[in-house]
Amino acid sequence: KNQVEQSPQSLIILEGKNCTLQCNYTVSPFSNLRWYKQDTGRGPVSLTIMTFSENTKSNGRYTATLDADTKQSSLHITASQLSDSASYICVVSSFSGGYNKLIFGAGTRLAVHP
């Protein structure tokens, strides 16, 4: 069964600190992996998209890594800001039956405190 699991479920950190969010998946066949940021009451916004051949990708203070062998990804946030408080959702894409199917994780809820 195609699944995406994220950990931790929630996280509280102090402003300025770094943190790492984890994503493990059992999706086959694998097409690509995405990280989204979802502010409360808003739609998700894409942070990164990585294909099988990419093992790291950065977007400002966000750096995503992908280990396709162990089927794990992480999202590292550097020098956190209050505006980083949001849910972070890992999404794995599987190309099957002629179209891309997206499998969503439940998300990690991050709270950055001053």
Next chain:
Amino acid sequence: EAGVAQSPRYKIIEKRQSVAFWCNPISGHATLYWYQQILGQGPKLLIQFQNNGVVDDSQLPKDRFSAERLKGVDSTLKIQPAKLEDSAVYLCASSLRTSGFPGELFFGEGSRLTVL
């Protein structure tokens, strides 16, 4: 470039009533998705359109939910009759294509439904 537009943003109804949500995707985007997001969970796909054809509706509760995408542009999602467990945010998203490399997925702000 305008984003994905959804309406209404909020809707409160009583159980057994009906409700409809509207979505206007980004111009030129062939693929349109409707997701249901229950509080504290990730989005769950309800239906995926490629132009005006259905690609995947395997998780759509067809006894009460229906969706259409006329002329391959706007889409409506209808719930009739609503149940308490339908309380959720309904997200619409669009992307350029569904085959090959799917590219960026753009989400609307969502329509929050409360069923009393």
